[in-house]
Amino acid sequence: MxxxxxxxxxxxxxxxxxxxxxxxxxxxxxxxxxxxxxxxxxxxxxxxxxxxxxxxxxxxxxxxxxxxxxxxxxxxxxxxxxxxxxxxxxxxxxxxxxxxxxxxxxxxxxxxxxxxxxxxxxxxxxxxxxxxxxLRIRVEEATAQLRQQAQELVARLARAAEYRDPETGLHIERMANYSRVIAESLGLDPEDCARLAEAAPMHDIGKIGIPDAILLKPGRLTDCEMQAMKQHPVIGHAVLQGSEHPLISQAAEIALGHHEKYDGTGYPRGLRGEEIPLSCRIVAIADVFDALTTTRPYKHPWPLETAKAYIVKHSGTHFDPACVDAFLRAWDAVLAVHHAHPDPDFAGADSPVHR
Structure with missing residues (x-):
């Protein structure tokens, strides 16, 4: 000494x-x-x-x-x-x-x-x-292990969804990155941006409870089939709810709320404006934009500028205007995500339908 x-x-x-x-x-x-x-x-x-x-x-x-x-x-x-x-x-x-x-x-x-x-x-x-x-190191190691386990759970559940819905793989990767880009443009904390990108892939996990005849049907769904499809947010929330881990908790939140609309006409709860969690308002734009710009069994991809115009047109009705503005500010980053994960060509019918 x-x-x-x-x-x-x-x-x-x-x-x-x-x-x-x-x-x-x-x-x-x-x-x-x-x-x-x-x-x-x-x-x-x-x-x-x-x-x-x-x-x-x-x-x-x-x-x-x-x-x-x-x-x-x-x-x-x-x-x-x-x-x-x-x-x-x-x-x-x-x-x-x-x-x-x-x-x-x-x-x-x-x-x-x-x-x-x-x-x-x-x-x-x-x-x-x-x-x-x-002690601090041990706590940090335990926290990191819990985080890793939660990430692994999310990844495995997302992989399970891919077996039911072949379009899901690249879709969840793109929309997760779109969500992160919008969150960053909004100025959210880096940790919140990262957690959102990790939770977003679970948005459609509820589709594992939707019959194949509806989930994989080419073309438009009947009104009855659409009502059945609209149950997937509730199913996804039921799968994920109740966890005390922030990642799983946010994934449950997104699964339930990503089809809500800013004007209150969405589903399953008909929430309006800021009643809708911010994570869901962000994912809503990312999810719809990717659905419009990529191939689906029921549609051809829309041109990027056309899809962008659709998002702008529905600002204040379907989408949170603040999130739309953030999306537009980050347009170059959005394009980078789109081009980094291209879908294979698929012959389908033109339609704006988003399930």
Whole structure:
């Protein structure tokens, strides 16, 4: 353990250093100049600092204030060595962060006892800090593991949906990235943007409960079939609800609300405006835009600009105007996502239907 001793008197410096060497695992670092000592302390963190009160260039009080002004030295014990026994000085020193005092002329047994006690306290302090650091690391590791497990669950459920709906694979990848791009354009926190992109692929997980005759039907659905299809948000929410994990909880929220419309005409609950969770308002644009611009069993892809115009046209009715504005601001990033994950050509019928 390093003990810095600052005293312009060579004899006091020699005696103090000799006493410190008698303490197991203690290394004295003697300095005759307070300015030299401050330069050294700027880049080092000792376990104990002992400073003389009366020194040239900088007295002990001024040096004490500079020590305490440095964050890495804030909790290092500091002993003031002084011949001044006045209460005024000691109170002022204590208020400035002094830990203990030694009175000149130095009494060796007292110096040894005080230094040993302070170094023991410092050692205990370091051990507590190390234990806290270990605990923090373990908590971070456990949190990361839980996050990884949740991500894996989401990925596996999304993969399960692909087996029911062949169009889902590239669709969920694109719309997840569209959702992240819109969230970033809105200025959401990076962690929220990342979680949204991870949760968005679960928006249509409820389709696993829809019969193949409806889910895979080419062309338009009948009114009865459409009513059955409209149950997939409720089914998806039932699959995901009840989790305390933020990712699964948000996935459940998105599954239930991504077909709600800003004017209240959506389903399944007919929510309006900001009653609809922001995550759902974002995913609604991403989901519809991807549905319009890619091939489906029931439609050809729309040109990108035509799909963009559709989103703008329905701002304030189907879509949240603020989210539409964010979508438009991020248009270059939207195009990049679209071109990065192209669908194979598919011969279908022109239709704006979005299921």
């Amino acid at each position: 390093q003990v810095v001793i600052v005293d312009d008197d060579p004899s006091t410096l020699f005696i103090t250093s000799a006493v410190i060497r008698r303490i197991d695992d203690a290394e004295p670092i003697g300095m005759g100049s307070p300015l030299e000592a401050l330069d050294w302390l700027a880049c080092n963190t000792p376990d104990l600092i002992m400073i003389d009160h009366v020194m040239p260039d900088l007295d002990g009080m001024a040096m004490l204030e500079r020590i305490r002004a440095q964050r890495h030295l804030a909790d290092v014990p500091v002993v003031m060595i002084t011949a001044d026994t006045s209460v005024k000085l000691r109170v002022a020193a204590l208020e400035s962060g002094c830990t203990d005092f030694l009175t000149k002329p130095i009494v060796v047994p007292e110096l040894l006892a005080r230094a040993q006690n302070l170094l023991r306290l410092r050692l205990g302090q370091r051990m507590m800090r190390d234990q806290a650091a270990v």
